[in-house]
Amino acid sequence: MATRGFTGRRPGDEAAARLPPGQYLTQDFPVLQIGATPRINPDGWRFTLREGSRPLKSWTWPEFEALPRSPWTGDIHCVTKWSKFDTAWEGVTIDDLLADAGLAAPTPFLLAEGYDDYTTNVPVADLTGGKAMVATRYDGRPITPDHGGPARLLVPHLYFWKSAKWLKGLRFTRADEGGFWELRGYHMYGDPWREQRFTGD
Amino acid sequence: MIEPAPARPLPWHEARIVSITPVARRVKAFRLAVSFDRPVLAGQHVELRLTAPDGYQARRSYSIASAPGDGVELMIESVGDGEVSVFFDTVAEVGDVIALRGPIGGSFVWQAADDGPVLLVGGGSGVVPLLSMLRHRAVAAPDVPALLLYSVATADDVIVADELTARARSEPGFDLIVNLTRDDTGRRVDATTVERALSRLGAPRHAFLCGSNAFVEAVANLLLDAGVPPGVIRTERFGA
Numbered sequence: 079m080a081t082r083g084f085t086g087r088r089p090g091d092e093a094a095a096r097l098p099p100g101q102y103l104t105q106d107f108p109v110l111q112i113g114a115t116p117r118i119n120p121d122g123w124r125f126t127l128r129e130g131s132r133p134l135k136s137w138t139w140p141e142f143e144a145l146p147r148s149p150w151t152g153d154i155h156c157v158t159k160w161s162k163f164d165t166a167w168e169g170v171t172i173d174d175l176l177a178d179a180g181l182a183a184p185t186p187f188l189l190a191e192g193y194d195d196y197t198t199n200v201p202v203a204d205l206t207g208g209k210a211m212v213a214t215r216y217d218g219r220p221i222t223p224d225h226g227g228p229a230r231l232l233v234p235h236l237y238f239w240k241s242a243k244w245l246k247g248l249r250f251t252r253a254d255e256g257g258f259w260e261l262r263g264y265h266m267y268g269d270p271w272r273e274q275r276f277t278g279d
Numbered sequence: 280m281i282e283p284a285p286a287r288p289l290p291w292h293e294a295r296i297v298s299i300t301p302v303a304r305r306v307k308a309f310r311l312a313v314s315f316d317r318p319v320l321a322g323q324h325v326e327l328r329l330t331a332p333d334g335y336q337a338r339r340s341y342s343i344a345s346a347p348g349d350g351v352e353l354m355i356e357s358v359g360d361g362e363v364s365v366f367f368d369t370v371a372e373v374g375d376v377i378a379l380r381g382p383i384g385g386s387f388v389w390q391a392a393d394d395g396p397v398l399l400v401g402g403g404s405g406v407v408p409l410l411s412m413l414r415h416r417a418v419a420a421p422d423v424p425a426l427l428l429y430s431v432a433t434a435d436d437v438i439v440a441d442e443l444t445a446r447a448r449s450e451p452g453f454d455l456i457v458n459l460t461r462d463d464t465g466r467r468v469d470a471t472t473v474e475r476a477l478s479r480l481g482a483p484r485h486a487f488l489c490g491s492n493a494f495v496e497a498v499a500n501l502l503l504d505a506g507v508p509p510g511v512i513r514t515e516r517f518g519a
Contacts, residue, residue: 079330079378080294080330080331081329081330081331081375081376081378082370082462083366083370083371083375084330084331084337084366085331086331087336087360099336100328102337104452106395108492108516108517109492110516111514111516112387112513113499113510113512113513113514114499114502114503114512115499116509117503158340159338159340195510209395220354224492224496240441258386262385262386263287263383263385275326276288276289276383277285277287277288277289278288278289279288279289
């Protein structure tokens with residue numbers, strides 16, 4: 079049913095084709111997080127792959143910076159309705175991470191874990207094949223702390239709450255376990271093109 | 280922080296506007312008649328959806344200002360040319376029906392059992408979810424110490440100024456610091472302001488910060504510098 083008197087302001091045709099349902103285009107880069115920006119000392123920074131509680135492989139910051147980096151430019155979509163076009167990132171693809179660790183993914187699911195104890199679940203199939211990276215650069219510069227630096231997950235084809243900030247590791251899980259927001263009513267998968275914002279969407 | 284509840288689908292409701300009240304120079308309060316299928320917690324928000332005759336839809340999220348159990352009141356600021364805020368400022372009338380769903384959010388939430396002291400820091404319209412907490416505190420936990428540090432441009436921009444002043448006068452344990460950034464002696468919230476708030480309240484058990492990203496980031500860092508543990512601080516941000 080139409081809202082009386084609402085005409086709206088449509089985006090141009092090109093923008094409309096790139097916007098998932100219910101999203102609007104922003105030129106800003108809003109910040110969403112549950113608490114203060116953690117203060118991360120590069121000397122103490124570690125990135126760890128785990129299977130359950132068992133560590134599989136860990137990198138220090140210099141080791142992580144020595145890994146091959148790939149660029150990715152494209153559109154990102156936040157569940158709070160903003161989308162931002164042509165964002166330029168650089169980082170280590172999950173494929174390259176697994177290759178450096180000499181591992182195949184041991185399970186089909188994982189939880190991304192942040193230094194702020196944030197967690198979010200992503201199927202491994204949505205991270206491999208060049209679909210995701212651990213990003214360390216935005217717009218050619220180190221990612222600032224408010225946007226998740228020094229390293230954040232980037233899974234651009236899912237709502238951006240899946241792209242965990244201040245990433246400290248990936249924990250492989252046997253089952254698809256919900257993370258912080260998924261346990262609070264947000265969708266387990268979060269595809270913006272199917273508008274999977276909340277449970278049942 | 281609430282315990283995760285079993286996830287249930289979040290249905291859309293038709294909400295009728297029952298009153299519209301100016302609450303600051305560019306902000307109006309909209310009271311809506313709607314019954315959700317789950318309880319509202321102080322600090323949560325709703326998603327609303329406007330539909331044009333050709334089916335085009337715009338969606339936005341707004342925090343709830345009312346206390347849990349007291350219906351749904353939203354406060355919407357007229358921000359320049361925003362398609363949704365312009366609609367609410369110039370078109371919406373009492374009796375109009377808006378599609379709404381919620382309540383949403385389980386992190387930026389305060390309940391009586393969470394206890395205090397509670398430090399609330401709001402910038403501009405970021406005060407809205409904090410207002411819900413204050414209103415809830417007054418009825419559900421009046422003994423819990425709370426302090427609102429509220430930063431706005433000018434005195435005319437203070438949302439529900441009369442209510443806040445009255446609460447500060449009549450509610451023991453509730454303290455108010457209004458910081459004006461653009462009056463004659465205006466300044467941004469700084470280390471001195473934060474120290475003053477902390478010395479009047481005592482060490483907070485919970486700190487809720489809401490406002491623009493720049494404001495929230497600055498205040499969160501000031502609180503960390505002042506020794507407030509990171510786990511105490513919850514944030515909600517809008518814009519850039």
